[in-house]
Amino acid sequence: MNTQLTAVDPPQLPRSPAFAQGMIAAAGPTLYIGGQNGTDGAGTLLDGLGPQTEQAMRNLLAVLAEAGAGPENVAKLTIYLATGVDPGDAFAATRSVWGNHRTAVTVLSVTPARPGALVEIDAIAVLPETS
Amino acid sequence: MNTQLTAVDPPQLPRSPAFAQGMIAAAGPTLYIGGQNGTDGAGTLLDGLGPQTEQAMRNLLAVLAEAGAGPENVAKLTIYLATGVDPGDAFAATRSVWGNHRTAVTVLSVTPARPGALVEIDAIAVLPETS
Amino acid sequence: MNTQLTAVDPPQLPRSPAFAQGMIAAAGPTLYIGGQNGTDGAGTLLDGLGPQTEQAMRNLLAVLAEAGAGPENVAKLTIYLATGVDPGDAFAATRSVWGNHRTAVTVLSVTPARPGALVEIDAIAVLPETS
Numbered sequence: 001m002n003t004q005l006t007a008v009d010p011p012q013l014p015r016s017p018a019f020a021q022g023m024i025a026a027a028g029p030t031l032y033i034g035g036q037n038g039t040d041g042a043g044t045l046l047d048g049l050g051p052q053t054e055q056a057m058r059n060l061l062a063v064l065a066e067a068g069a070g071p072e073n074v075a076k077l078t079i080y081l082a083t084g085v086d087p088g089d090a091f092a093a094t095r096s097v098w099g100n101h102r103t104a105v106t107v108l109s110v111t112p113a114r115p116g117a118l119v120e121i122d123a124i125a126v127l128p129e130t131s
Numbered sequence: 132m133n134t135q136l137t138a139v140d141p142p143q144l145p146r147s148p149a150f151a152q153g154m155i156a157a158a159g160p161t162l163y164i165g166g167q168n169g170t171d172g173a174g175t176l177l178d179g180l181g182p183q184t185e186q187a188m189r190n191l192l193a194v195l196a197e198a199g200a201g202p203e204n205v206a207k208l209t210i211y212l213a214t215g216v217d218p219g220d221a222f223a224a225t226r227s228v229w230g231n232h233r234t235a236v237t238v239l240s241v242t243p244a245r246p247g248a249l250v251e252i253d254a255i256a257v258l259p260e261t262s
Numbered sequence: 263m264n265t266q267l268t269a270v271d272p273p274q275l276p277r278s279p280a281f282a283q284g285m286i287a288a289a290g291p292t293l294y295i296g297g298q299n300g301t302d303g304a305g306t307l308l309d310g311l312g313p314q315t316e317q318a319m320r321n322l323l324a325v326l327a328e329a330g331a332g333p334e335n336v337a338k339l340t341i342y343l344a345t346g347v348d349p350g351d352a353f354a355a356t357r358s359v360w361g362n363h364r365t366a367v368t369v370l371s372v373t374p375a376r377p378g379a380l381v382e383i384d385a386i387a388v389l390p391e392t393s
Binding site for chain 2: 008009010012013014019020021022023024025026027030075076078079081083087103104105106107108109110124126
């Protein structure tokens with residue numbers, strides 16, 4: 001539980017277990033994470049949607065951890081999928097690393113700039129004032 | 132009028148009645164709204180660009196209202212249009228729901244992840260400290 | 263040097279001289295800059311990737327300057343390239359205007375909404391409390 005973030009789910013919109021329609025972040029330091037692909041620490045792109053998505057999420061978690069934070073601090077995820085990728089398959093792969101932290105999400109089909117990348121994910125997180 | 136937000140329009144750039152080149156948001160709670168499509172409360176996607184865009188804007192307004200805010204609190208809109216959609220047509224539809232609140236805007240042609248969706252819109256808003 | 267921003271580069275990820283994996287922005291006023299194309303003050307789109315990218319960066323700098331800020335205040339850049347544009351060519355052009363300020367970056371291939379635009383760039387910056 002993170003008192004920095006409050007989910008906003010108006011009764012007029014469908015309520016999802018996986019994401020919130022909006023997230024209110026209390027005033028405080030904000031962490032902007034650049035787009036992460038499914039590349040490992042050596043910069044090698046993994047093979048296939050599942051491994052790439054899981055690695056991209058692990059990279060996000062590494063940046064969060066370095067800032068003293070975790071998925072419970074994330075206010076917004078933007079998930080960019082290569083054209084033709086099934087969003088359901090990508091979501092399942094994010095969940096296996098990320099768990100069920102609800103946050104505001106935008107999902108789009110675009111082309112990540114890195115050749116061969118099937119997924120790119122960036123994030124905005126709010127940090128406790130003491131970090 | 133919202134004292135939390137200040138439009139930034141440098142003299143070197145064209146000035147638009149519809150959007151600001153930049154918006155300064157005072158420090159305070161921030162509302163991140165996930166990508167909204169033209170789906171109604173039952174999750175049904177409406178038919179056609181005008182109805183979808185108007186519904187997406189109504190969904191944004193519902194999230195804002197649930198957080199005690201409105202269009203005057205929005206600092207940034209990102210409007211994702213399906214390839215082939217005329218941005219002018221989409222703008223006209225946003226305006227009919229949104230009015231003429233100037234804010235920073237990015238408009239792109241991508242493919243929203245939901246099949247059949249012609250438009251997806253997300254937003255960042257700043258809330259009064261008391262909310 | 264800007265004490266409002268702190269780069270986050272976890273040891274598990276490759277370290278780049280050009281961008282940070284994440285940026286922590288101290289609590290303070292936030293400037294959201296809408297998507298900038300390679301259009302000059304008269305609204306005319308320049309010809310070619312290099313001139314468009316350099317102009318888009320000059321437009322960003324103009325908005326930053328109007329808010330009393332500069333590239334050292336930028337926490338996040340999102341660079342949208344038209345399909346087929348080489349990201350390396352675009353980066354080189356941004357660097358010639360922007361210098362080597364490290365920030366969190368997402369780069370994608372999409373279609374800017376403006377016909378003929380090869381690049382669109384938006385940004386989030388954090389301002390000193392006194393501005």
